[in-house]
Amino acid sequence: MNRDYNRALLRRRLSAALGEQAAFDAGTRALYATDASNYRQVPDAVVVPRTVEDVLATIDVCHDLRVPLVPRGGGTSVAGNALGGGVLLDTSRHLNRVLSIDPDRKIARVQPGVVLDELRDAAAAYGLTFGPDPSTHSRCTLGGMIGNNACGSHSVFWGRTSDNVHELDIALADGTRMRLGRHPREELARLARQPGRPGEVFTALRTFSSRHLEFIRRRFSTFPRQISGYALEQLLPENGFHAARALVGSEGTCATVLEATVALVEAPKARSLLVLGYRDAVHAAEAVPYLLPHRPLTIEGLDHQLVQALLTRRSRLPVALPEGQAWLLVEIGGDTARQSLDRARELAATVEGETGATASRVVADPMEQRAFWRIREEGAGIATRMADGSEAWPGWEDAAVPPQNLSGYLRDFQALLARHGLRGVVYGHFGEGCLHVRSDFDLLTRQGAEHFRAFIEQAAELVVAHGGSLSGEHGDGRARSELLALMYGEQGVRAFGEFKAIWDPDDLMNPGVLVRPRPLDENLRFLSQPAALRGRTEPATVFSYPHDNGSFAQALRRCVGVGKCRSHSGGVMCPSYRATREEKHSTRGRAHLLAEMLSGEVVTGGWRSVEVRDALDLCLSCKGCKSDCPTNVDIATYKAEFLHHHYAGRLRPASHYSMGFxxxxxxxxxxxxxxxxxxxxxxxxxxxxxxxxxxxxxxxxxxxxxxxxxxxxxxxxxxxxxxxxxxxxxxxxxxxxxxxxxxxxxxxxxxxxxxxxxxxxxxxxxxxxxxxxxxxxxxxxxxxxxxxxxxxxxxxxxxxxxxxxxxxxxxxxxxxxxxxxxxxxxxxxxxxxxxxxxxxxxxxxxAPDWAPPPMHRTSIAQPHCHQHAVMGFSADERLLAAAGLDNRTLDAGCCGLAGNFGFERGHYEVSRAIGEQALLPQVRAADPDTLVLADGFSCRVQIAQGSGRRALHLAQVLREALRGQG
Structure with missing residues (x-):
């Protein structure tokens, strides 16, 4: 859907209003051309506002010039909800604060770019949390959750994002600001009498809801995970005419969220996990209706294909699953650990026989529970590669049916996959009938795209036949908007158009989504680019890429945009992003730029590209992404490959000659x-x-x-x-x-x-x-x-x-x-x-029979990034325990020095900032008698130069124990 507007004037106006907050360069536009979906569209400009005033200035320019505007959060959408050819508005870098928490009223005021985990951390101080928790909780933003009506694992207990929104402060496409909430009849009448656009909006909403009252009651909110389309049921009188919640799930097509007031809930004081094994996923789905009356916090499902895909990346599972080929993770809360554990055991004894479970386990240890949840949460990344290494993609990603219909839908869906010769890795929110699926579509050829479209159309007909929703939490976006008529009929589609026109009569907000949708096979990521990224014309490389059939293009396709590299704490990936919070310094950003380099459409310099060189400049080559990325993207290797070609036959930076040699x-x-x-x-x-x-x-x-x-x-x-x-x-x-x-x-x-x-x-x-x-x-x-x-x-x-x-x-x-x-x-x-x-x-x-004399000391250990990524640290922990050390392995991420990186000119500030995020403060805070362990030379140097403490290699500690014996 092309728009005719003056791009040169757009650049001048935005530059004058916003300065460096507005970017038009090829590198930035390429970075934002994709998200976590199958789609790609290059924007004309990217705005990263620092203030609400910057947002309003952007809206003003776009309205004047009739330029489409697309709000974007963490860019983790799998439906292509936050892509566009006009201006992309990224609120995640600066508009990301928790403004206030009121523990008595159990509410929080947040900016749209705040990451969910940061809100939950702030609320945890009061024993509270935000209920909806998608698996991307470490990087998804509240604005994005509001846009998609995100749900997550615990919506069984705490509902969807829409159920937890009190008020929204929004800006319309013409710059009008409005505060929305629940509006009783008298207040609604008063609001409708306001002058100007606010009064027009409320008047139109009253008329709209009255005209479509019976249709909305009949077709909307038939079960909790009916997320597709607009949330028109929120305008019903029995729902209090909640205008704010009516915009939750509108995918940025109606307004821009400037601030939100959301509900907080009391977090369970203790949790236990019941893991039930079943013969297959269908039998697991059949068990769900028996489990729901017991009021679990969540019921999540996995099948053996996801586990097999994980085993291709690791030598063994991090947890012991009970016997079976599919599993339900049933979480039970309680006021005490004993209470939650007893409830879980009682439930296991009650349901194992009557639900046909093959085996069960009750997990009390929080660390082991966390390992189970990590498998589930990283499913979107793990499932992008099948157990045999073939590629799998979203597309039919999160359809939902009423839980009592789940087993029948899943059985029919598996038959549909078989008829099309496809395989699908299934997992998801079984407790609410929502399945996530990654399938081995061929999205690299036009014939494959035609097959993809045929399958999606039939899958949509199937889910509607089972009383379900095209989307169960990720929104419709480019992937499903075209199919809404199957679910709601022509009357529903017309109603959606009327609803959007009330807020955005000029169709400037995220056009082509939900209303007047683009075809679901338009702008597919790889077909919209030249053949190089599809592996049709492979560039000559030095590395052999044995895990990607020798293909650099296929290696780059590992990055599907799930965005775990944008998390702000825990693990190693991605240290430079944590220091700068810039997309181009994330693992995802670098992978996307390298892919755009192969494409050559926007980033045109090939191996000589300055955009790619600059993005890779702050890559520490720490290899954290090789292990921490769910798809095992290895930017350190890709960077080495790029630098080899970039400087071929040319003078290199001085550090390559000094530290390289x-x-x-x-x-x-x-x-x-x-x-x-x-x-x-x-x-x-x-x-x-x-x-x-x-x-x-x-x-x-x-x-x-x-x-x-x-x-x-x-x-x-x-x-x-x-x-x-x-x-x-x-x-x-x-x-x-x-x-x-x-x-x-x-x-x-x-x-x-x-x-x-x-x-x-x-x-x-x-x-x-x-x-x-x-x-x-x-x-x-x-x-x-x-x-x-x-x-x-x-x-x-x-x-x-x-x-x-x-x-x-x-x-x-x-x-x-x-x-x-x-x-x-x-x-x-x-x-x-x-x-x-x-x-x-x-x-x-x-030498399992050998152990050093016990030292009876405390220690903290900083694993080297390459060891974390390739070898692991468990053997070190076992040996330290055998040496009598009360050791704590730090989860501090990269030290920040990382070989030559921290010594190179221009990198010192970032190197030190990375060290100061966690490692150096923890070393300084350690008792003087505590041993500090670090096998990596660079880690020991960073600790010495940043804290004044001396760190020891494991060999030195063990030798010290032997000397003590002497």
Whole structure:
């Protein structure tokens, strides 16, 4: 739906009114061209307002020039609700405050961009929470929830967003401000007599509701998850003529929300989880009507395909599921832990037999409950790849039926999938009859798109036949608006048009959604772009992308926009976004820009793109996204690939030569470490070195050891007798030349455990620093030399022990991907990946009978990001416990230094801001006697330079325990 307006004038007007808050550059427009749906449309401008006045100024310009305006929250819509070709209004970055909480009245006033978890955290101080809780609660905004009438897992108990909205402060498309709420008859009459637009709106709403009264009563709110279309039932007299709630679920098509007053509810003091196993999802659905009368907080469903898809990403499940091929997660609340646990056990005993459950488990431990919920909440990401690796997409994403009809609908829906030769990963809100499905549609070809359309049309007819709703919580958007006539008939469609015209007579607000909808197969994300992103013309790459059929385009399609990278706490991903809150610094933003680069429509520079280069500049290459992203997007690898091509045949940044070649400079420095360190301590000389090397002037240069590890090794006396097999200790650059005490202590610990420690026969390197700076040709040559060196020890069955997590992760992951599939050393790389272990992994696996003397100390541990992403930290925790340490593993995210990133010029402020979010304050707050553990060299440097505390490697802690014994 094209609009004819003056784009040059739009740019001038918005720039004059808003300055840098309005963006028109290719990079920003490309960032906002997609969300979490199958759709894509490039906006003409993106506005990120700082104040309500900025919002009103934007509305004023759009109204004057007749430019479409689309409000947008976290951009996690799976229906394409918040895309548009005019102006996108992103309130999430600045208009994101909880304005007030009234615990007595149990209400909160919020701005539209506030993230749900931040509202819940603020309310938790009063024992309250916001009831609706979609799985995107760590990044979805209240404005987006209001736009879609979001529900979440606990709507069984606390209702939808519309049930929890008291008032809305809105702006119409012409700039008129109105405050809406529940309006009794007398008040409504008074409001209708107001002069100007407010009076016109209320007068028109009274007339509208009277004219359609019987139709609304008959066709709307027939069951709780009837979300499709406008919430016209809220205008009924028996519902108090609630104009605010009538706009909940209007998807930005009627007005812009400036502020909302919402209800808070008392959070249960304790919760227990009942997990019921069933033969299949249909049998699980049949059990729902038996469970609902017991008033659970929620009933959520999973099936075996989601679990199998998760197992392709992990070696094992984080929880033990009871026997079955489908499961219901039934949450029970209580005033005490004992009460909720007893209720859950009673329910299990009551329903297991009568609902046909194959087995059950009652979970009391909050951490284990959290692990179950994580599987469910990450379903939208997990399900985008089937167990066999094939791609799956939303489309028929969240239809709902009355719960008593769920089993019949699900059975018929599975038959429909089979007739179309499709597979669907099913999960969702079984307690309210709402299913989420990701299906293996072919959205890369026109023929596939035609098949997609045919299936969606038949699925819509099916859900209507079962008395259901096209949408059960995500809204209709571009995915389902065209189908509303099937559900409501022509009378309903006409009523929707009348309702929108009351608020937005010029059709400026999110046009093409709900009213006069765009076709559901128009602007499909991949078909709207050139062939490169569909993998039809693959760019030549260095990495082999073995998990994506060797396709860089397919690797980029992993990002479906679920936006977990936009969360503000917990996990590792995405540290730079948490520091800047800018979309281009999120994992999702970078993946989308790389995809747009392949497309070449908006971002036209290809591998030379400055837009992509600038977005990747603040990527720490922490690899947090490789594990924390539900779809395992690996921006660190994509960044290295991009930098390799971007600087091919060109002069690189100085830091690529200084820190990228660190292994070489470290070896040279050992010729005169005292002189090198004296230069580093000299203010004048170190300043010159930093300037020449592209190093941040705020950073202290690390010192080189006077006796490096290799010299210590060569000068050792005769090795002690070993009872166990030999093991190869990897002499990484950091623990060889900068902190050799770590490698020395690791050697002595391994020997105390009975192993004979050996080193490689010649100088070697994993290539990490060249990988992280995108010098992949050098990295591959270095790696291949190392593989030739290690081939013999590996053939003899030796394990390789890595002390620096980032180097260890290269062997466990990057090395295989850096070699081509026909490289003769690929088999050696795979063998190296299988036999490389961290110190903790090796000791717990190969010497389970060995334990250091107990230390009886407290400790806090900062896992390195690469270890978090590739190896995990559980073995370290077990070994620390065996060492008698009362350890707390920090959930502080990335330290902020991340190898060369925090040392590079221009990165210091972001690096320090990331460290100050959680890590450094927790280290400073720790008792002076508490040990601080960090295996990563960069983590230890950040802790030392940011807190003054000395952090220890695990090897140093274990050696200290042995010394204490002596």
């Amino acid at each position: 660190l292994p070489l400079w470290a070896r040279l420095a050992t010729l005169a470490p005292g002189l090198v360190n004296a230069v580093g301590r000299s203010r004048l000389l170190s300043g010159a070195v930093k300037a020449a090397g592209g190093i941040a002037r705020e950073r202290d240069l690390p010192g080189f050891a006077r006796q490096n590890f290799l010299r210590w090794w060569r000068g050792r006396p005769t090795r002690p007798h070993a009872d166990r097999p030999p093991v190869l200790l990897w002499p990484d650059t950091f623990n060889t030349y900068l902190t050799p005490e770590v490698a020395r202590d690791a050697t002595e610990v391994l020997e105390h455990a009975g192993f004979r420690v050996v080193l490689p026969q010649r100088s070697v390197c994993c290539g990490l620093t060249w990988i992280s700076t995108g010098q992949l040709g050098v990295a591959r040559r270095v790696l291949r030399r190392t593989l030739r060196t290690l081939a013999g020890p590996l053939a003899e069955g030796m394990h390789v022990i890595g002390l620096e997590p980032s180097c260890t992760a290269v062997f466990r992951s990057d090395a295989v991907e850096l070699l081509s599939k026909d490289d003769p050393l690929l088999a050696v790389a795979r063998q190296l990946a299988e036999r490389t272990r961290t110190l903790a992994e090796f000791l717990t696996e190969q």
